[in-house]
Amino acid sequence: MMIQWMESLFTEVLGKSLDAAVVVLCILCIRGIVGRYARKYAYLLWSVLAVRLLWFWPVTNYFSFFRLPVFESDLWQNTRQLPERLKEYGSLGNSDALLSGTQMQAEVLHTEAVSLTLAQKVLLGGTILWLAGILLFLVYFCVSYLRMKRRVRFAVRIGDGIWQGDCVPSPFVMGIFCPQIYLPSGLDARQMRHVVCHEKQHIRRKDYLVKLLAFFLLAVYWFHPLIWLSYFLMCRDMEMSCDEAVLKELGMEEKKAYSATLLAFASGKTVPGNLLGFEENNAKSRIRHVLRYQKPGTVLAEILSLVCVLSLTIWGFNHQSGADAGQENAGGSGSQILADSEEGGTVSEQAQQLYEAGTPYLGDASAVGNLLSLLGQQGYLPELDYTLELQTSERPYVLQMNFSDGEGDTEEVLAYMGQSGTLMLALVENLDEIRWGFSYGEEENSVIYYWDAEASRAMFPSLEDVKSYGKSPEAVEELLEILAQENMGEQQETISTVGGADGPTSVYIS
Structure with a gap:
């Protein structure tokens, strides 16, 4: 029973992966335009993909991008249903299936003594491989978190939620319910101010939870190359948008000094990818973005916000078909189900x-x-x-x-x-x-x-x-x-x- 449920979940994930590929490509196109003005809006765009990957129940919208004729064509629908067809043939195989039961009993008929076919083996093998990949991600997360927790156990508290010590490789935030900031030793006053402000922006925006959710989605869709690309780009947009928030708080005159702080940590030691670290491998692009950044005006900010909302509306949900609309109008009283007819x-x-x-x-x-x-x-x-x-x-x-x-x-x-x-x-x-x-x-x-x-x-x-x-x-x-x-x-x-x-x-x- 459990393996059948996992196979059903696996086929659902495969089906959503095809939709996710379309959404990622659309986000990349819009991100290239929006990101030129403010990275926080590019960062918000990734919420569209998160909604698409997380929602396993049907959420429909009349203005969905997926109501275009190409997504209602037989070619797309047949491709979209391939995982479900694999499940179908995985359940019955290429030979006739024999089922038994009594028609007056409201129970599901079960397959009897059907030998494993090639389709069954593919479905079962794919499900096991998928679960093994998720397990590896979870093991990596737990091991890296516990190792870092053990490593910084000798850090000294220097402020409210701020710790410092030689054992800290690079500035980062760790924790889920009560996030803490960890800093390496040897920071001057200017660097301390920049780094603490940056990490507090992460905590204020709940980025530590966002990255945890993104890591979970990456674990579920680990076989999808575009999800990997999306994860790394989302992390980059997260850091750059946080840099923008720091400049907004400290003032634009801090651009050069803040860039110098980024450069100082460009060659530092890294922290595990599931933690929020100040040091990032893309320090060059972050420094370039900080030096070029200009706060968008009110009108431009409203336009960019509207773009994000429209993106969620268009790409985040399925289109509403006539059947869906009819079912939404269903109502009734007692045990009777009534729906409006044409x-x-x-x-x-x-x-x-x-x-x-x-x-x-x-x-x-x-x-x-x-x-x-x-x-x-x-x-x-x-x-x-x-x-x-x-x-x-x-x-x-x-x-x-x-x-x-x-x-x-x-x-x-x-x-x-x-x-x-x-x-x-x-x-x-x-x-x-x-x-x-x-x-x-x-x-x-x-x-x-x-x-x-x-x-x-x-x-x-x-x-x-x-x-x-x-x-x-x-x-x-x-x-x-x-x-x-x-x-x-x-x-x-x-x-x-x-x-x-x-x-x-x-x-x-x-």
């Missing part, structure tokens, strides 16, 4: 439940099992035990239910199969065909009934495209009304029978 009416709880139970993939065994259980509870399946086969190795994708009792009366089978089969075809997007098998007699004779979209249209002439009825709760409601209103007894189906004594009898309805 005609101004309501959608029944039954239609809402069926729509939410739908799945795009026949290979999602858990979702298919839940949907069948729901159909059984609503009376669309016979009260018989069955085993379930999901055949997804090639088209047509087939769902076969093998009932253990009875030969199956043709009229009764058609009554059940006509409604449940049509609903399954509508709610499972890539389902092509449904088969019901009945075994009977001591010689284990069997009858197999076949059902597809053509059979649904023959039994219910007013149906249009069967798949279109699974697109929204309103469409499911319309399908339920068609199934309830049309008298199946008056429809003329074509029934073809193949097979006999030497094999299973196959009954085709068209």
Whole structure:
């Protein structure tokens, strides 16, 4: 159970990585413009990426960048769904999966004795490798933090939250709940003033928590090269924006003196990357930025702030589709779920439940099992035990239910199969065909009934495209009304029978 949950989380991370790549490239373009005027706005831009990586629940926005046609194309959607498809084939493999269960019980059907396929091995191996990478990051963080904590244990307190000693390699901030400033020995009064002001700016802005969060995201997305690039650029923007805050507090006349302090620590010893250190490897670019920095005017500052807000709005969230908008309008009282329909009416709880139970993939065994259980509870399946086969190795994708009792009366089978089969075809997007098998007699004779979209249209002439009825709760409601209103007894189906004594009898309805 735990490994299945981790595999699901891994596929979700892979899917978000593709979105993150687009967001990073967009941020880099805007950052190059915004950063020329003030680095604090470039620093703020990285919050857009953090939101994109952190939000695992659907947050939608009508003005999202991801509503452009290119992101709704089949190519992008298929690429975006590759991790989910890997999960699908990792669960079922390239061979048929055999599931068993009782339709009247509201429980998920579980896979029985399915050998590991290549897709399963890839998914499991990728998940283990991903978790191992996260573990290494956590070990590095803990070890480096404890080693530094041990190293500075002999530092002397010289002020409120300020420590100094020969054991400190370079100025830095350490701590989560009560951050402390650590300074090396030998600083003159000017350097002390610059460094303490710089580190206090970090504490005031909670940069120590921001860097901890960034390090956590890097640990989760360690396999993504653009996330590594983003981490280092974010740290650079953090330091440069802090330099700007120091100049704002001390005055622009301190530019040269502050640059000299930066230069003095340019060749100093480093501190672990998960701590906030005054010394950075990009001292040259920081000095250049300090000397060139001019405080932006009020109008320019407002424009740059607006750019950051718009960036979060455009790139931080998914676009709001029509289905999302319809679901947001859902409401109700008691146990009933009601939603506004296009005609101004309501959608029944039954239609809402069926729509939410739908799945795009026949290979999602858990979702298919839940949907069948729901159909059984609503009376669309016979009260018989069955085993379930999901055949997804090639088209047509087939769902076969093998009932253990009875030969199956043709009229009764058609009554059940006509409604449940049509609903399954509508709610499972890539389902092509449904088969019901009945075994009977001591010689284990069997009858197999076949059902597809053509059979649904023959039994219910007013149906249009069967798949279109699974697109929204309103469409499911319309399908339920068609199934309830049309008298199946008056429809003329074509029934073809193949097979006999030497094999299973196959009954085709068209």
